[in-house]
Amino acid sequence: MIQMENLYKSFENLEVLKGVSLRVEQGEILALIGGSGHGKTVILKHVAGLMKPDRGRVCVDGKDVYGLRGDDLERLRSRLGFLFQSGALFSSLNVFDNVAFPLREKTPLSAREIREKVLDVLEQVGLRGAEEKYPAQISGGMIKRTALARALVRNPEIMLFDEPTTGLDPVIAHTILDLIKSVHKDLGFTGIIVSHELSRVFQIVQKVAMLHDGVILFVGKPEEIMASRDPVVRQFVTEALRIPPSAMGIVDQEEKPRGEG
């Protein structure tokens, strides 16, 4: 279980998080939505222990991430998979070695077992045949898929996805989200997905939270967000899903039929 309590974070004079509190239950995936530059990635980095909050705390399974040191922190991170927005692949390693890296370093698996596992996960993300290529030789979409393969290869208990489908063509994006869904079904990881592709992401998450201007405006089930009374939430969801305002019950005063109110 991931729990954020009253998180505050500023960068120089810019206050990005202004008291964020969120809870993701065991085995649940939460979609974190909101406009660009509102601090969604900052939240993920706090959960992973890569950033320290100015105030507040993040607990994973009841343990404060910032209270953990040495082996305890290493143990937490060993259970965690993180898909970076940029991929963060090791530029000096090829696709195969990038995916194999965490297995070689953190598991007692033999070279043959590692090879089988890596090829299997590369097959799942549609990258068989690209094993020998270096990050500089592949497209942005392939970088993202390699990064996803690297994040999933150790079967993490907690997964943090930072825009997993951004920059991918619709077919690959669909495949990636299907893969996340099927891996979640198999492993039951607890996860947070930051994404702007609401229509697809809503199909695989159990909960949605909307971050706006450093605070959480909405938390609830995907179907509940459609009924939110908050105008900012309604506008964001309408535009992101390209739903006609009338379908959300948003009717402009000027468009009201004559004779009403």
Place this chain on the structure above:
Amino acid sequence: MVMDPVRRLGRISLSFLRRAGGMSLFLGEALICAFSSQPKYSQVVKQIYFIGFQSTFVIFLTGAFAGMVLGLQGYYTLNRFGSNALLGPMVALSLIKELGPVLSALMVTGRAGSAMTAEIGIMRITEQIDAIKLMGLNPFRYLVVPKFLAGILALPLLTAIFDVVGIFGGYLIGVKLLGIGEGTYFGEMSNHVSLQDIIQGIYKSLSFGAMIPWVCCYKGYYVGYGAEGVSRATTQAVVLSSVLILFWDYILTSALF
């Protein structure tokens, strides 16, 4: 208004202390990691190849020219006092105690130190270091400690090459070009150069071997933003390493004499 210079001085002092503290903590973390976990030997070997073997040619060239210049300058200076016979010890002592360690360190800073900063800096801005952390691994063990060990191992060896090549550069000028006897050149050298002198040179090169990775890795690890940040950090690393090498050389020379 009156307080402005005082405020500025305070700000500069605080900034200096913050950086010095940051560098000390970085060194402390690297040392703890070096002694508490087994180093990545494959990375150490790779770094020895990069810092050591690939610097051999440039060390050879600079050593040869430094020795030749010393031979030429030393000959004409000593000639004024009728002490030509002491050219061998003069060249050898200058190289072994001073020029060998310092020039080798400056060459390695320019060739390998800048590359260390750029490599770690790029890994930082592309989140590769965060990715290592999130695999439950210590980035110091993978990126910093191998460079420290390689620097400490490679620099004394490069300095030894520099010294030997320089002594033969001085020999070429003093003996073959200016006509000092071969026996005089090497005989006086063995009379005047002691083991203590060689050990002093080794101490210096060992400390420079740790200093270069320390400064260059630190600058890369705490790089600013984007390509401009990496470029600035690389320049700062080379300048700071070079200044520290000369400063530390003075301190060690005062302490060892």
